[in-house]
Amino acid sequence: MHPAGRHHDDPAGDVVRWAAFSCLLVPVVLVVYGTSFGGAAVATLGLLAVTAACRVLLRHSEKTQRAAARVLSEEHLPPARRRRHSRGGAGGRRGCHASESPNPQD
Template sequence: MDGGPTDGGVTEVLRWAAFSCALAPAVLLWYGTPPADAAGTALGLAAVTGACRVLLRQSERGAARLRAEERVPHRGRRRRTGTGAHRGHRHPGGTTPAD
């Protein structure tokens, strides 16, 4: 992990998801659901949790990349001071210096 501000939140979400993957089948078994159904539920929850984990990590990497790009100035780019502010171009209707 890169130690970013959201790492704790993502880790916490993943812990709760893992806990739910274990708790849901246990509750189903407690209430008399057949073991095969409880195991199928556990596998389904684990698959969804894994997919969410991949998406969260991908999102974190994208956000970290954007933050890094914001900190590094772009090379070779010049700022415009306004519309039409091009060097060396004459604009019609402009004033000329008086002699």
């Protein structure tokens, strides 16, 4: 559980938890107010389907948002830091390569 006063790091998870709670509460309320068990069951299945679809869409949206934020943060880095896989480290292209490798294509 999260300490009191601290905001949750997963707002989509909060929405899904409330939706799941509603999926349990709504059929009980419907039955108490005179709806048949079959009608309450159909309502529950509909709510579960909508909740599942919303969960999938929220998770997809979060992934897309994180990917966009990562791209934006990489665009603001200096060019030397953007390259992740340099061949020879920091100074890999400096100096004479003939003494390092007998292959003339290097």
